[in-house]
Structure formats: structure tokens, C-alpha cells
Amino acid sequence: MPTLSSPPAFHVMVKPRGAICNLACQYCFYLKKEQLYPDGNFRMSEDLLEDYTRQYIEAQGVPEVTFAWQGGEPTLMGLDFFRKAVELQEKYRLPGMKVINAFQTNGILLDAAWCGFFHDKGFLIGLSIDGPRGLHDTYRVDHGGQPTFERVMRAARLLREHRVEFNTLTCVSAANVTHGLEVYAFLRDEIQSRYMQFIPIIERNNSTGFQTGIYLTQRSVAGGHYGRFLIDIFDEWVRRDVGQVYVQMFDVALAAWAGQRPGLCVFEETCGQAMAMEFNGDLYSCDHYVQPDCFLGNIQQTPL
Numbered sequence: 001m002p003t004l005s006s007p008p009a010f011h012v013m014v015k016p017r018g019a020i021c022n023l024a025c026q027y028c029f030y031l032k033k034e035q036l037y038p039d040g041n042f043r044m045s046e047d048l049l050e051d052y053t054r055q056y057i058e059a060q061g062v063p064e065v066t067f068a069w070q071g072g073e074p075t076l077m078g079l080d081f082f083r084k085a086v087e088l089q090e091k092y093r094l095p096g097m098k099v100i101n102a103f104q105t106n107g108i109l110l111d112a113a114w115c116g117f118f119h120d121k122g123f124l125i126g127l128s129i130d131g132p133r134g135l136h137d138t139y140r141v142d143h144g145g146q147p148t149f150e151r152v153m154r155a156a157r158l159l160r161e162h163r164v165e166f167n168t169l170t171c172v173s174a175a176n177v178t179h180g181l182e183v184y185a186f187l188r189d190e191i192q193s194r195y196m197q198f199i200p201i202i203e204r205n206n207s208t209g210f211q212t213g214i215y216l217t218q219r220s221v222a223g224g225h226y227g228r229f230l231i232d233i234f235d236e237w238v239r240r241d242v243g244q245v246y247v248q249m250f251d252v253a254l255a256a257w258a259g260q261r262p263g264l265c266v267f268e269e270t271c272g273q274a275m276a277m278e279f280n281g282d283l284y285s286c287d288h289y290v291q292p293d294c295f296l297g298n299i300q301q302t303p304l
């Protein structure tokens, strides 16, 4: 339950399959987190799902609660797991409380059944795509090193056909950072994305995936290049797409400039209200800091 010293609300990104993924994107820092759990089964149990759902709802002092599913790849849990999740949310939801589900996926396993479910239950999907074929396929490959562009395009088509609300999540890496306008136009015109996030790849050059060491991989982007990427997009967006297309970075920058809470950790005065939870209930202070020195506890021993 919230206490006087706890924030009215906080956010948890849940990874029901931990770091397990059906892709092997070359810049992915999260795949290495599998090493944290050498004996792990990487599958959240139904008991834990129920505990978490109850605790998370009870700990929120606000009328709207967002469950965020991520990975690794959450579709690897299978659809029944999420049917159960929705059932439990309904069971523990307080009167008048609105529950939202945000679900981040690489799209590979999406089919009519998944998309029908997402539509019926009002899930908000974040689909990962890095731009047109050549840019996307540079780093976003499967475990056999095969490109994934066609499969993600198919997923985007299915989401549109089933009228599922979706955002695009685009990693900005050395492959696409000099192609801002091309990436933006592709997302707007081909994918028909109306909500875009552009996430800079800052990948430490180490074998753990932890935020340690001072060297970055060559796939990473420098601040100036990322800024140029955003400026190229902004110049197009501000001339023709304001009110039609939402670019997260522009929205939060505007909110901060106008003196409002931006809602994105890097723009806030302090961070720490967006945590990450692994498949076994281990809670970490941030999705980017799933590592031993940022371990907060396990929710089955210390409730949220």
C-alpha cells in the first residue's frame, strides 16, 4: 500500500520471459542479462503474476494503472499468459480504476489471434522497427543472422488490419543516424505510425550488458549525431505533421519547456520511478540498470 513517503504512482516494466528473445539484434544490451540467472527457467509463474498484479494495483495511488510488458520478447510467453493477466487485472482492479496494458514487441510472432486479442483488450503496442529495409536489417537480425524486415512489415500490416493501437520504437544507431528524414518518412508513410519513439543506442563495450566501463561499441551514436537526427525530423514534422504525428521526444521537450512534468526519466529532475522486474519477481531500479548494484529486492519477499 502507498505510504506517506512513497510516490503516488510508479512504473514497472515486466519481463515475463526475462532476457529470452527470438531475435538477436546486434546492439541488444538485454540478451546478456540471461547470465544473471544461470539456473533460471525464464518464465513467470501464474502465482507470481497474480501476486504482482495485486501488489502493483494496491501500490498505486492513482485512478489509472499501466501494466507494461517487455523483454526479451513477451510474446514468447504465449497468448494464454496474457489472457490470464487481463483476468487478474479485472479481479484486483479497484472500483473506477482504469487499467491499461502497454506491450513492447519485435512483432515476429504476431498473428490474427494476438492482434484480435490486443484489439479487444485495448492493448497499446510498441513495435520495434528501425527504418526501411537496409537500415532495419543492419542490426535487427535473428539468431541465425537472418534479416527481419519482412516479418516486421507483416506484423505492422496485421496490427493495422486489426485496428490495434500501436507506437513505433526505433533504435537510433550508427546504421540509421544519418538518415533521420528517411526513417521518419518511412514510419509515417509506409508503417503509418502516428506515435514514434526514437531511442539512441548507447551500448557499453563489455560482456555483461551492465552500465560499466567507459568504452562504447561502434554501433552507438554520439550526442551530436543523435541531435542532428532529431533536428532533421523536427524540420519535416513542424512543417507538415503537427497534430497528426506524435514524436515522444518533441512532446516531452515541449512539456519540460512549458514547466510541466515531462514524464520521461531523462527529462525529470530525479529518476527512479520506472523500475524493471525480471521473470522471477526480482526488481531493479531501472530497465537500463538490471545489474546487481541496482537490485532492489524480490517482490515475493518484499512487496512493492
Ligand code: SF4
Residues within 6 Å of the ligand: 021, 022, 023, 024, 025, 028, 029, 030, 031, 071, 072, 073, 106, 128
Ligand atoms: S527484439 Fe528487443 S530484446 Fe530481442 S534482441 Fe532485439 S532489441 Fe533485444
